Amino acid sequence: MASLDSIRQSVRGSDADVGGDDSGIIPAEAGVEDVCDEEVDTVRSRVAPHAGDEGGIIPSLQAVQDEYGYLPRFALQVIADECDTTIARVYGTASFYSQFYFEPRGEHTIKVCTGTACHVKGADDISENLQDELDVDTDEVTDDGQFTIEHVRCVGACGLAPVVVVDDNVHGPIEPGNGTEILDEYTDEEA
Secondary structure (H helix, E strand, O other): OOOHHHHHHHEOOOOOOOOOOOOOOOOOOOOHHHEOHHHHHHHHHHHHHHOOOHHHHHHHHHHHHHHHOOOOHHHHHHHHHHOOOOHHHHHHHHHHOOOOOOOOOOOEEEEEEOOHHHHHOOHHHHHHHHHHHHOOOOOOEOOOOOEEEEEEOOOOOHHHOOOEEEOOEEEOOOOHHHHHHHHHHHHHHHO
C-alpha cells in the first residue's frame, strides 16, 4: 500500500475542486483530471498485465486496492480505459464484492468479528472500546490515518471467540478491555 505521505503528495494543488480536506488523501471522488500524471501512471502499471482484457477487471481492482487501500474514482476510470470496458461495468463489479472499498482506509484495518460466537462473548463491547480509544466510528479512518475499524460477520475462528483481526493477524480470545493492548502493538510498529 502506498504510504499516506506519497498519497498526500499526489493530489494536485489546492485548487483541485473535488471536495478534499487537509488530510492529503486522494478524495474518493477525485477524477482523472484531479490527480497528477504519476498517479495515473501508477494505476496503469498495476493494470498493465490485464490491459485489453475485460476479464481482468477483478485482478485490476485488487492490484489498485493493494496500492491505495481503496478504489478512488480516477482509478476506476483508468481500469475501464485499460480493460476496454465502461466505468459502469468496473463499478458494478467492484460494488458486488465486499472485499473492495470506495473510501480511504487506515494503514491497519481492525476487523471486529460479530459472528454468533464473538457476539455472545462481547464483540460489541470490544468494538465500542476500540472506537472510544481511537475516537472513530466503524468504517472511518483515524485522524492520523493509522486505523479503520470494521465489523465482519465471521472470520472462521469461533474457537478463539471473541476475535479481532488486525491486517491479517488474528487476536483472540480477547477481553473487551484488552483491545487497546492490541492497538499498542501496531502503534509501536510505526514508531
